[in-house]
Amino acid sequence: MSFWPYFGLKRGIKTTSWPSAKEQSPGITPGRPRSASNASSNATTQLCPTGALHPVETGVSVDLTHCIHCQRCRQGPHALPWEDDVAWTVNAGTALSPLGYRFRRSLHVRYIDAGACGACINEARLLDAPVYNLHRLGIFITASPRDADVLLVAGPITNAMCTAVRKAYSAMPHPKRVVGMGVCAINGGIFGENFACVGGLQKIVPVDLWIPGCPPPPLAILHGLLAVVGRTQCTTAEELP
Amino acid sequence: MSTCTQIQDWLGVQTGISSQAVAAQWLQLQIQASRLPELTAALVRDWQAEFATLLVEEEESAVDACLAVYYFFYLPRNGCLLEIQIRVQPGEELPAISETVHAADWHEREAEDLFGLRFTGHPFLGDFVLHDDNWPEGVAPMRHSFDGLHHPKVQKDSDTEWSPPQILREEGAIVFPVGPVWGDFHESGLWMLETPGEQIRYLHTRLFYKYRGVEKIAEGQTLDRALLLVERFSGAAAFAHAWAYCQAVERIGGCKVPARAQDLRLIFAELERIRHHAANIAEISGSTALAVAKAMAQDIVEDLLRLSARLCGHRYFFGVLTPGGLHHDLDPWRQNLLAETLPSLDARLHELEHLLKNSSSFLDRIEEMGTLSPELAQSYGVVGPIARASGRAIDLRLTLPYGAYATLAPTVPIAQEGDGYARLRIFFSEIHISAELILKTLHQISAGPVHTPCPTFEGRALAWVEAPSGATFHWVHCDAAGMVLRLRLGTPGFRNWHAFERAVENAAFQDFPIILATWGLSVAENDR
Incomplete structure (x- = not known):
């Protein structure tokens, strides 16, 4: 049993320095769609099965409280830009x-x-x-x-x-x-x-x-x-x- | 098919049973309800048939409509699927088969709760999915006449009171409740431990605190929206459940999934299995307070989640599958990423396995702990790694091959002891086998498209997948417009929780969380 502390120490420090520094390791978040002004708003909003995308005068708005990351608006001709951030609160x-x-x-x-x-x-x-x-x-x-x-x-x-x-x-x-x-x-x-x-x-x-x-x-x-x-x-x- | 002919011959000489093949390896049986216990007992006893699932469908939307009840069995030795269909008139009861087919016990209790279908001779009907203190007596939510939008009013009187069962009548005997809110990060459920002091004599499990009515709310939704539900009712095995659902929809539409999509599905499903088992290993290490081992396992889990997100955009494979294939292809760069990352993750798991197997104080806590004997495992019909740790060599990837498993069959590890250590070894073995299988598939992956349009017709189909925790059978019935009329989620969790109670009997009080961790069962998957 005495070997566990040794293996623990051998691994070194793995902890992220977030929030003092930005954490950008790929895959830490599924990301989220961001609102866009140039999208053809109706075609884009129809991609969303949960009603998180709304057409507004200037483009498409994104309601974060309805987005379930189904990725339907991630690719294709009417896709929205997705961003890998975590400040969602x-x-x-x-x-x-x-x-x-x-x-x-x-x-x-x-x-x-x-x-x-x-x-x-x-x-x-x-x-x-x-x-x-x-x-x-x-x-x-x-x-x-x-x-x-x-x-x-x-x-x-x-x-x-x-x-x-x-x-x-x-x-x-x-x-x-x-x-x-x-x-x-x-x-x-x-x-x-x-x-x-x-x-x-x-x-x-x-x-x-x-x-x-x-x-x-x-x-x-x-x-x-x-x-x-x-x-x-x-x-x-x-x-x- | 030659595989079904043997049993077809046997059925032919039985009186009162008619059978017809609806597809290769798929037999439909007609029989009088009264002879059901006799037939199912013979199937299990003489043919070693495994009980797959029981499902009930209401035939018309009128009040008091007939019920169609389907019992599915399969023969693991030759891969033949048996469907027994029985029509039940309003007010009629069915004979319980759970006395001889113990695996059907919880299925009958569920059908009684959700459809109001009574099973003659079943000793424990009531307070199961719908809790007596939270649901009016006699309201069956899966009936078409029930409004699925509103919770029915509960009359607060003595009838709706619920108290825990107590068998022990010794001096000082208590029922110790664990849950529904307990520990650090545990799923909600109530475990009532009956004890005279130190030793747990009986465990009564009360689940379905997380019942979200998934099967009911799927009705009337489009096939695409129901897929979102199937992905999200049990997030730890999202890909497996979504795969089974997609296969059912593809069977209805007569859609042939491209070879490349089948290969990629296998890869993602095995990757999910590795992550699922690694998370279980982290929990087992944590339950024995082995902090370094837990940290090592958590690191691996996190790296696997990141890998999933880099491969297909989501840490839990949400939004990857669609009927007819996959939403997106895996480009050469990502294939390469997977091929380069996976061996090192597997090597880290090998290292962790080696360290754990050489920790005597850790082994002391999981050896001969939470044992499910091969006899009990057989009788309860447990599935998945739990079954394989108790000497049952069943795996749908081998017995009823689907997708790319027809040509890429995995080896299936078996242990006989049925204790916590056996389950840990099975988790590790399956991880290594899955990693090997992924790399092998990646090496010979087919070229071509990953999606083909899947037409929708009126129809019903059963499809299956060996999910990380075991055999999964999903049933989809939809109309020509692509609206779901009935979705049945037959999950491995529902099967295995039934047997869990028996593994806790006679354990020491403080071992309960360890036994729970070595079983690694999902409550969400059970409750639906």
Whole structure:
């Protein structure tokens, strides 16, 4: 057993220097479509099965909270430009200020799976992988909502999980923040609102931030958690050309 | 085909059973409902038939319409698929087959919940997919008359209360609940451990906290939109499920997928298998608090995800498949990238395997842990790596070859012990075999287009794929306009969770998370 520390040390430091420096390793994100002014707007918007693209006077706008990265608008004559960034966090509308400086390097997160498909969970599990290492940013995962400052919820919020989410939220001490991750948590995503899914976290608890994506890659999740304490800035949900 | 003739001959001499071949290696059987238990028992006992899936379809949109119930079996030895179709009149019950075909147990409970179809002789109907405390009694959501947009009102009274089952009646015995919200990053489900103190005597699993009604909401959607659903209901095996779905649509349309697309599908599916197993290995290492091993495995998982994104634009293969082939080709540069990257990833996994196999304290925690005996594995009809770790040599890539597997068959690793260590070894072996298979396919990859238009007709079809976690059977029924009338997702998770309870019995309390990790089951795939 004594060999494990040796092999651990031998591997060296693998951690990204994001957010202090840009992280541009290929494949860290599926990317996202950007709004464009020259696209033939109707043909482009028809490519989108989830209604994330809207024709506007100046071209095509992209609603990040509806994009599920189906890649239908990525290639072909009416394609939109795609960009490999991870700063996807958007305000959800509670208008609460970011948590104060006491939380900046000590933020405890309780994760709840409310019907997530497995991709969101897998990305969240990678947060403590050496490459991303959320602990270096002062972010910790806690097993109990009573120790949590942030509730991180994924999935389209199934009916059977509503009670659990509400109970976890009410068990958290003040001040507390709620972050919904993945397009499913925002509006049900591809599952929508139906007999089995509430289709939106804000319908059962107040939500502060959304991290869009299907799934959001680990850096996008970190971006969202840092936005809770004001260390990163939110972007706009709908990008106009 | 010669493979089905033997059983056809046998069926011919049975009274009251008629059979006809609908395709090569595909037999349709007609039989009276009352003789169902007898026939299915004989198939399993005398022909070593494997239960594939059970599916129910409502025939008309009127209230109280007839139900068509399909039982699918296959013969692993000669690759023959058997379809037994039974029509059930309103108010009629079906005899349960789960007493002899134990693998069908959960399928019958599901059909009872979702269609209101009763199975005579089944001991555990009720509170399964639809939880009693969250769903009104007698409302069957998969019926056409049910409005799929709204959750029905639940009357809060004593009838809707639910309490955990308790078998142990010893002094000090408790039911210890794990979930639905628990641990760091765990999927939601409720595991009730019955214990008199240290040892787990029984486990009662209550899943479907994540039931999203995928099969219901797919109805009335276009085939393309339903594909998005199939990709996204179980993200860890998105490509496998989307592949099975596309094959069903292609079978309906009579579409022949180009050879290059078949080769690329095999490559992506095997790449997904490697990532799926590597993620399981990371969880197993993490559950035993082996931080360095977990970090090494996570690194490999992350590199595989990045590789996927570079090859086809998405870390989880979303938006890659389409009926008739693939959306995009893999250009020579990307082929080269894969051929150069994969051997080094496989070498890192070999190194990790070597280190783990030489860690005695790690082995102490997974050896003889969470054991599923070959007899139980057979009786529960488990599939995938779990089955292969318990001595069952079943793999759809060999028994019912599809796509490019007809010419590129993988070897299938087998272990007999059925414990956590056997499962770990199977995960590693399958990774190495998949990597070899990818490189072999890449070496002799066909040229040509990767897509051919797939026409839509009215029709229904079953298609299958050996997903990372085991045999997957998807059924699609669509109309001529390309609208889905019925989508059935027969998943390996649904099969294997059923047997999981038995592997936990008599384990020590603190070993529960380790056993869970060595099984590596997806709740999302089970719940749908």
